[in-house]
Amino acid sequence: MNLHKNNPIFVTGVERSGASLIARALSMTGGVWTGSMTGMYENFRLKHLCEDLVSTYSENLFPEVDKVNMDLKASVEYNLLVQGRNEFDENPWMFKSSLLTPLWKLYTDLYPDAVWIVVRRKPTEIVNSCVKTNWMCTFKNPEIRKLVGVTTEEEGWMWLIHKYEAEWVKMKSHGLNMIFVWPDRVLENDFSQLQSLCTDLGLSWNQKIEQTLTELIHKK
Numbered sequence: 001m002n003l004h005k006n007n008p009i010f011v012t013g014v015e016r017s018g019a020s021l022i023a024r025a026l027s028m029t030g031g032v033w034t035g036s037m038t039g040m041y042e043n044f045r046l047k048h049l050c051e052d053l054v055s056t057y058s059e060n061l062f063p064e065v066d067k068v069n070m071d072l073k074a075s076v077e078y079n080l081l082v083q084g085r086n087e088f089d090e091n092p093w094m095f096k097s098s099l100l101t102p103l104w105k106l107y108t109d110l111y112p113d114a115v116w117i118v119v120r121r122k123p124t125e126i127v128n129s130c131v132k133t134n135w136m137c138t139f140k141n142p143e144i145r146k147l148v149g150v151t152t153e154e155e156g157w158m159w160l161i162h163k164y165e166a167e168w169v170k171m172k173s174h175g176l177n178m179i180f181v182w183p184d185r186v187l188e189n190d191f192s193q194l195q196s197l198c199t200d201l202g203l204s205w206n207q208k209i210e211q212t213l214t215e216l217i218h219k220k
Contacts, residue, residue: 008111009201011096012104013119014164015136016129018183022119023096025194025213029203033093035083043095045079050099053106060147061138062102062163073110092201101167108176115201116178118168127157187217 009032013019023041027034035043053072057063085093100107100116107114130136131153139145139156150156172178179200185193191210198205 007092008114009092009094009117010100010107010111010114011094011117011119012098012100014101014121014126014161015098016126016133017119017121018186019096019098019119021183021186021213021216022117022181022194022197023094025209026094026198026201026203028209028212029198029205031091031201031203033085033089033091035080035085035093041096043079043083045083046076046095047097047099049075049079050097050103053103054099058102061144061160065103065105068106072106076110101164104167104171104176108171108174114177116171116176117197118171118178118180120180120182121184123158123161126161127154130157186213189214189217 009026011019011023011026020040026032027037027041034041036045038044038047049072053068054061054063057065057067080093101118104116130139139150139153139160145151145153145156148156148159150159168178179197181193181197185191191213194209195205
């Protein structure tokens with residue numbers, strides 16, 4: 001797979017799936033432009049743009065993309081430009097966000113040749129992680145639970161997971177260039193899938209990536 005310098009790599013998945021770990025590894029290859037990232041390895045300007053779209057055009061956490069009436073490509077490219085991305089950059093650029101899944105139709109129209117990396121994790125593990133994580137408070141709100149037709153926080157997160165899974169089926173049917181990744185293998189010190197991912201993307205795996213991820217895992 002030969003990525004053109006202007007073709008993005010989109011990393012997405014349900015929250016608490018391990019997408020940040022995958023994005024961190026890719027950012028360390030030296031072959032991907034990332035821009036100004038948050039601590040969760042998201043481009044902070046594009047992150048806020050996605051959040052604005054979802055909050056403006058959504059009634060139940062999933063936006064009605066057909067109603068979006070802004071020039072999204074101009075907004076994306078402006079935000080990349082002010083961070084230093086320009087036509088002379090040789091590397092493809094990466095953006096990681098869970099919100100790319102509900103917004104996939106918009107981003108596919110803008111970048112039809114993008115590579116989509118979908119990070120997967122067992123649903124029960126995602127739910128348990130979300131419930132135990134203090135800042136994951138979406139479905140602690142009874143009004144939001146009522147909005148999506150569930151009664152417990154656990155049911156809320158499972159509702160979201162199923163919504164994401166349904167979108168991935170649509171993305172696959174649409175013919176998107178998708179790669180599914182399971183970070184649990186990394187937690188078992190198996191880096192083979194990540195190495196294959198880098199190879200498929202034309203990026204260079206290096207020992208520093210493995211060392212950093214190993215230290216991160218043992219630290220946890």
